Amino acid sequence: xxxxxxxxxxxxxxxxxxxxxxxxxxxxxxxxxxxxxxxxxxxxxxxxxxxxxxxxxxxxxxxxxxxxxxxxxxxxxxxxxxxxxxxxxxxxxxxxxxxxxxxxxxxxxxxxxxxxxxxxxxxxx
Numbered sequence: 001x002x003x004x005x006x007x008x009x010x011x012x013x014x015x016x017x018x019x020x021x022x023x024x025x026x027x028x029x030x031x032x033x034x035x036x037x038x039x040x041x042x043x044x045x046x047x048x049x050x051x052x053x054x055x056x057x058x059x060x061x062x063x064x065x066x067x068x069x070x071x072x073x074x075x076x077x078x079x080x081x082x083x084x085x086x087x088x089x090x091x092x093x094x095x096x097x098x099x100x101x102x103x104x105x106x107x108x109x110x111x112x113x114x115x116x117x118x119x120x121x122x123x124x125x
Contacts, residue, residue, distance in 0.1 A: 007020045010122045012124055014085065016081070018079055019080040024076070032051050035047040044109060049105035056104045056105060058107055066084045068083075069081075086123060089121060097114040
């Protein structure tokens, strides 16, 4: 398994969760990591991404100012800190990886080669 996502759960609106994506050490160092999500009945969409160096990040407009993506190289793990959660954040969250040293991380699903299994986030009102 190249990526393992975890940290999902049930949280009230306004609350916080932190998702983790453990990346295989074999591929971690040269990979950009993205988070995507798929809500019931909807297509999967981009949430956030971080470049291989950690020097560049990108966010969907819907989560800017509320979510923060970061990486811990010592643990080969990428985090998605989610604050001020809303009901519309309810979805299965997937982390994905691509081996690239682009300065900016990609935002399109088709650009990612490895996918984790997904972790469910449910936000209640």
